Amino acid sequence: MSGQNVAGAKWFEQRVAEWRSAGARLRGLEHGKSAPAASVLEAVRTYPEIARDLAIARRAAPNAALTKYLEGVYRELHRSLFRPPVAFWRSVLRLFTHDAAAAVRELRWQIVAVVSLFVVSIGAGAWLVSAYPELASLFASEQMIDGVQRGELWTDNLLNVFPSSLLSVRIFTNNIVVALFAAALGVLYGLGTFYIIAMNGLSIGGVFAFTAQHGVAGRLFQFTAAHGFVELSVIFGIAGAVGLSLGEALARPGELTRAAAFQRAVARGFKLMVVCLTFLVGAGVLEGFVSPNARFPLSARLAIGLGYFAFFLLVLSGALGRFTRARPARG
């Protein structure tokens, strides 16, 4: 028997009970929202001891099963002890009252840039179709073109095809996917977002110009009045700005590494996206229940649309956060 083996055996015999009980205690710590204070304190005491044992085992027997066991216990203890506290609803509230507004402030120049791009694209689309009416086929299907030429809009009989509830779900699901795409494709150095915004701007401008040529643009505006302000702002303003910021983080990471700059931009941008996507659900409901319903006059649609847009701006400006802060604390 070598001296090293004897020392190893002594260490093993002294510590094996502790290793076994540490492994057993992990099961209680890993599951559930909370654990008894005694278990947590015990885990806090055990953590550095297991670390020391693991360091010895790594040096003495790096490939041994005991080392693997200690790696597992140490890893699980670390995960349990350093688990961040769960405050889900508080985080959600903070998202709407503070985080979204902070993100908007940081992304203000990207928002200006992307809205400018969108407006220019709309103008370009409108000019293209006004100057070359045959280009309308680039932006509208044959069926839509035939209908508009007869003075009908594709939105006229929507409720005869789908009930409002179904229409709403289809619309907001589609809008959420488009918004997420517009933001996520910013990963292509912002070019994916750029093309989505530009192509949609061209398309919207072209379609409006085409309907104007046949005298139905007013009706199209009336259709979009209730939901369009928020819907377009979220998809082509906010999601576009988030996408551009992702591209910018990759192209110009500054003092951070590209990965770190990208993660920072994602964390900031997607907090804002969560808030804006909830507004898209509301816009989808309006588009399903109000927009296709002929009983709503333009004035009512504008009141609803602008009111909803004002609430949207209120949240994104941080006014909601200032209001909740200003309320006197209970007691």
Place this chain on the structure above:
Amino acid sequence: MESIVRIPSVTGVDVELKIAGPGGRSYAFVIDWHIRFLAAAAWFIGGTIAYVGGLRLLPADEVGSGYTFIVVVPAAAIYFLYHPVLEVLLRGQTPGKRMAGVRLVALADGGAPGIGALLVRNVFRLVDSLPSLYAVGLLTTMVTKNAVRIGDIAAGTVLVYDEPPSSQLLDRLSGSAVARLGLEQAQLVRELLDRWPQLGADARRKLATDLLARASVAPPGDDTALRAKLEELVA
């Protein structure tokens, strides 16, 4: 060679996590895909039979909101929300990941990723799944240091192997065996004895002779005596 991510700890001893490569990742994904596809299909088929009274696809003009909200929307939700919902509820795991023995962890601290990170990771599936069959995601896992897809880079997560520690070995290893053979040798002998019935006679004789020689013990001639000698060493 195994790739390892090291998470610094206050103790000065890093937590080492084995990174799951494209193989482990794909294995987990394939299991999850089948679970979610079968669950969504089961809901769709069962719902259609219950709602329509038979298994037939409804023409577009017959699809009412009842059928949509009871049959179509839940089936779509099962299929599309499987990953984000389960990863959040199971703290970075899904049934497929559990079966494949992998787990998502935050790269910063090795702990379970937060809800925000998990949602971001799933949003970027839109990019990772382009142009089809997760080509972008798979390619990215092959070329990045930690074998991560774009969603993981965005969320700061990494997929690691997650073997729960098993104390089985501790129960069967004695201090006297460690004193006689050393930690590593004692475990090797114990593992050889565990695998004894599965090994061929020649292979186990070769391994046993080698281990006995390291302990300066002359190997006996027959198979049963060899095994008995090894048992004696780790007793």
